[in-house]
């Protein structure tokens with residue numbers, strides 16, 4: 001009697017197992033994601049059929065060990081993938097990583113890997129299970145958006161350069177000629193004509209001021225320092241010039257950043273121009289702190305003033321377009337604008353742009 005009961009129990013377990021395998025098979029077939037199950041004790045990896053079909057392989061041409069599989073990962077991504085696995089094994093935490101994998105047609109397929117460690121007996125890590133999603137389309141779309149955004153920024157800047165050139169060459173030179181004529185007239189003026197001489201002096205002073213204004217406008221439209229000196233020095237130089245013009249005390253602190261893409265640099269420069277102009281126009285502040293930082297993933301530029309603060313923190317409500325334009329530009333680059341303020345406690349503006357580039361902390365310009 002006891003034997004018969006055991007067999008019934010076993011049958012039940014087998015039936016449950018078959019049912020759950022069936023469910024797993026349906027689940028795997030019904031999803032676009034692939035499954036990858038790595039037994040850390042035996043070293044054997046199970047790839048679901050979807051994994052193979054995503055990449056165009058057949059089961060017979062696919063590798064069943066981690067090292068062989070790693071050979072199909074793009075050389076630039078291998079180290080990152082290996083590190084993610086090692087960290088997952090040590091920490092037991094889920095991981096998420098993007099990498100390129102070679103298809104049978106010798107193309108690269110972008111895959112999002114999400115996985116976690118499964119502990120076996122005595123809590124020893126025994127398996128890593130992960131799902132893989134093909135994100136090549138999404139990557140291509142992101143790339144197109146990025147290219148388009150860069151084009152928008154470049155064409156805006158090209159237009160500003162053109163205006164800057166025209167201001168400098170046309171208006172600037174015409175005004176210089178006018179000033180020379182005024183000088184000639186003044187010299188030719190007969191003695192005793194004091195009233196006219198005074199008026200001429202005023203006209204000369206006005207043309208000098210206007211010339212200076214045009215020169216500074218032309219420079220602001222085309223920040224040559226960004227190309228010649230690099231981001232941090234250009235920002236610092238702008239702060240120094242601005243402080244002289246407005247009598248604001250501006251403290252600048254910035255990490256040097258090598259090879260920041262032009263779109264990123266010019267966007268941060270425009271942010272600084274708008275932020276400082278706003279402080280001068282609206283804040284009634286006497287001190288400003290500007291800081292450029294980088295944490296390996298994103299560049300941040302903050303502008304903090306000690307003025308009266310801002311009531312409306314939603315960009316665009318006041319009718320001004322300065323901060324809206326900056327926010328749009330930051331969005332083009334996948335970045336964002338943060339505004340924090342309280343009445344009487346000044347304004348803190350932070351622009352953030354993701355960037356995975358290099359930076360050299362010893363090289364501070």
Ligand SMILES: Nc1ncnc2c1ncn2[C@@H]1O[C@H](COP(=O)(O)OP(=O)(O)OP(=O)(O)O)[C@@H](O)[C@H]1O
Nearest residue numbers: 278279282283307309310318320321322323324347
């Ligand atoms: N540092 C600041 N302190 C106090 N208020 C500010 C500050 N910066 C911005 N503001 C407020 O936010 C509003 C929006 O700024 P924004 O730069 O978008 O527009 P604007 O400066 O008024 O006009 P525009 O930039 O188009 O010439 C301003 O009108 C002002 O009321």
Ligand SMILES: [Mg+2]
Nearest residue numbers: 278320322323
């Ligand atoms: Mg403004």
